[in-house]
Amino acid sequence: GDEALIALDTIADRASGLLVPNMRLGVTGLSRAGKTVFITALVHNLIHGGRLPLFEPVHSKRLARAYLEPQPDDGVPRFGYESHVRDLVEKRDWPDSTRAISELRLTVEYEAASGWGRLLSGGKLHIDIVDYPGEWLLDLPLLGKSYREFSDDALELARTGSRAGLAAEYLELAGSVDPDADADEPLAERLADTYKAYLQACRNESLALSTLPPGRFLMPGDLDGSPALTFAPLPAEPDSARPGSMLAMMERRYDSYKTLVVKPFFRHHVTRLDRQIVLIDAMHAMNAGPEAVRDLERALADIMLCFRPGSGSLLTGLWKRTIDRVLVAATKADHLHHEDHPKMEAIVRRLVQGAIDRAGVTGAQVETLALAAVRATREATVKEGSDRLPVIVGTPVEGERIDGVTFDGETETAVFPGDLPGNPEEIFRESDLAENHRFVRFRPPRLETGDNGATLSLPHIRLDKALQFLIGDRFA
Ligand code: GDP
The missing domain is CATH 3.40.50.300 (P-loop containing nucleotide triphosphate hydrolases)
Known part of the structure; x- marks a missing residue:
């Protein structure tokens, strides 16, 4: 009767649905x-x-x-x-x-x-x-690394360049941990929190670093606070972990991170x-x-x-x-x-x-x-003496400051966006690029008429x- 018809309909729907490429x-x-x-x-x-x-x-x-x-x-x-x-x-x-x-x-x-x-x-x-989040992709290399290798690489990176200053607290804490001592949950949490704070600091405005795995430490998704995210790198000490030790706990959680978090994300x-x-x-x-x-x-x-x-x-x-x-x-x-x-x-x-x-x-x-x-901007030119300077015009978001003026989020202004280097290699060299370039956040624009x-x-x-x-x- 009706039910059979409905069933047939559903099958037909499914079949036609299957034909629509995705x-x-x-x-x-x-x-x-x-x-x-x-x-x-x-x-x-x-x-x-x-x-x-x-x-x-x-x-x-x-x-x-x-x-x-x-x-x-x-x-x-x-x-x-x-x-x-x-x-x-x-x-x-x-x-x-x-x-x-x-x-x-x-x-x-x-x-x-x-x-x-x-x-x-x-x-x-x-x-x-x-x-x-792209941060999650940065976890792929972890799949090929043991906890020991992860720790060595992470700590080496933490000691380089401007990371060193930001990682100082973590490096000191990690250095004071006895990996062979009994597993200690509050200590594991403190290690993970301090490590996350260091990664977060690397990400801040003025440093703007990008390579900061494990990816879920900055973008936890729904896993915040789970044991699989409560680990951190430790300096090399014993070669093998004693069961029940701090090191054993860290190794296990690192492996859980890989099997419960990283692999399923890539697979699914x-x-x-x-x-x-x-x-x-x-x-x-x-x-x-x-x-x-x-x-x-x-x-x-x-x-x-x-x-x-x-x-x-x-x-x-x-x-x-x-x-x-x-x-x-x-x-x-x-x-x-x-x-x-x-x-x-x-x-x-x-x-x-x-x-x-x-x-x-x-x-x-x-x-x-x-x-x-x-x-969010349109273009214009501004005359400065005999020069014509290309500028962008937009409405800075409320609270943005330019040359001592604080914007209210309603007022349009012209900004000279600065010049990019003609030779891309220059972005790898120390230069006055940052001073040349003025970065202002503009409000989203009004709609425009379509085609x-x-x-x-x-x-x-x-x-x-x-x-x-x-x-x-x-x-x-
Ligand atoms: P997500 O973290 O990758 O999702 O980044 P969002 O899409 O939220 O963008 C972050 C911020 O960048 C926004 O809040 C805007 O301030 C700025 N932004 C993103 N896309 C544009 C764009 O096309 N034009 C301008 N002017 N700003 C943008």
């Missing part, structure tokens, strides 16, 4: 690189008919409509698109940043370019966007991706100086390694899909005048090349770009170029 697009980057803003702007522009002339399906007017649907993975938090749009568009505030993994399914209906395309896909594509998420975008805030690192830039390069190398399915990878055998395209994009290009965009892209290319050289060849096609997912002249969407810089590289080929 692609899993990973969006990552270190904290505050711009993941949340990127995903929100991308989805908003596709749903609301934004200006995307460099995205071929839009350019050729084949994109019929885009809308959100329930995501396929019930166990993963949903990306908070609606509340982020409310912040960005209605309040003109930046939304809360990524703290853990989340997912969103965007369905796009289009007119296939070829008869084959129509037949195979029905002109529909599910894009499952997966947002996750990273190895199922088809495409990946890595966002970097290159200007933030450049403002902090060459040590931060080198550190960003090293982090990027560790990140690129994660997308290499080939032999020699710690993930061999885990891959369910193959990431065949990786886009590394410098965000917040609206903080620069467009005359400086080619220099910014040269810098990203240099960073990525350095990373690829370190990580070895990747199987994927790697592209670089400078973009602004949300363009069809009717709808309103978020202005951006080269978001469409990013889209074309990441998914454009799937609309054949």
Whole structure:
């Protein structure tokens, strides 16, 4: 009777659902690189008919409509698109940043370019966007390291450069611990907390360091306070741990971290991706100086390694899909005048090349770009004597100070953004770059009129170029 019909319907639904191709697009980057803003702007522009002339399906007017649907993975938090749009568009505030993994399914209906395309896909594509902290990718090298190796590497790093000062308290505490003494939970907590405080300090504004594993120490997700996150490196003492000792406890927790946290994350998420975008805030690192830039390069190398399915990878055998395209994009290009965009892209290319050289060849096609997912500024020129200086104009967020003036969040101002070096190698050298470059946080902009002249969407810089590289080929 009816039940049978319903069952048949469901089967038919499932079957037709299976025919709609899906692609899993990973969006990552270190904290505050711009993941949340990127995903929100991308989805908003596709749903609301934004200006995307460099995205071929839009350019050729084949994109019929885009809308959100329930995501396929019930166990993963949903990306908070609606509340982020409310912040960005209605309040003109930046939304809360990524703290853990989340997912969103965007369905796009289009007119296939070829008869084959129509037949195979029905002109529909599910894009499952997966947002996750880049910090978590930096854990991959841990899979190949014992607790001893992890400790040696972590402590050596803690003693180098400007890290040494920040790690002093930790190094002293760790040096005072007897690894052979009985396991002591409060002490383990103190070690972990002090170690986290050191990692956190490395991350602060003026230092802006990037390579700070274990990734969950800075971005714990829902595991904060669990034993798998309550460990820290200890100096080499006994070769083997006595059962019940401090060292045995640390080893066990480190192993738990790998098996309960790192491996499942890679297995359930990273190895199922088809495409990946890595966002970097290159200007933030450049403002902090060459040590931060080198550190960003090293982090990027560790990140690129994660997308290499080939032999020699710690993930061999885990891959369910193959990431065949990786886009590394410098965000917040609206903080620069467009005359400086080619220099910014040269810098990203240099960073990525350095990373690829370190990580070895990747199987994927790697592209670089400078973009602004949300363009908060416009450009103008200011006359200074006989010179015409390129400036950017925007509304600084409330409380920003420029030349002694505190802004109220309502007033527009012109800012001379400073010059980037023409030779990318200069970012690795000590220079007056930081003084040259003025970094102001602007409020999100008002909406602009979209391609069809009717709808309103978020202005951006080269978001469409990013889209074309990441998914454009799937609309054949
Ligand atoms: P996440 O930690 O990677 O999720 O970073 P967010 O997306 O939250 O971005 C962090 C901050 O960077 C935001 O609060 C903004 O201040 C700034 N930001 C991100 N994307 C843009 C952009 O496209 N333009 C401008 N002007 N600022 C941006």
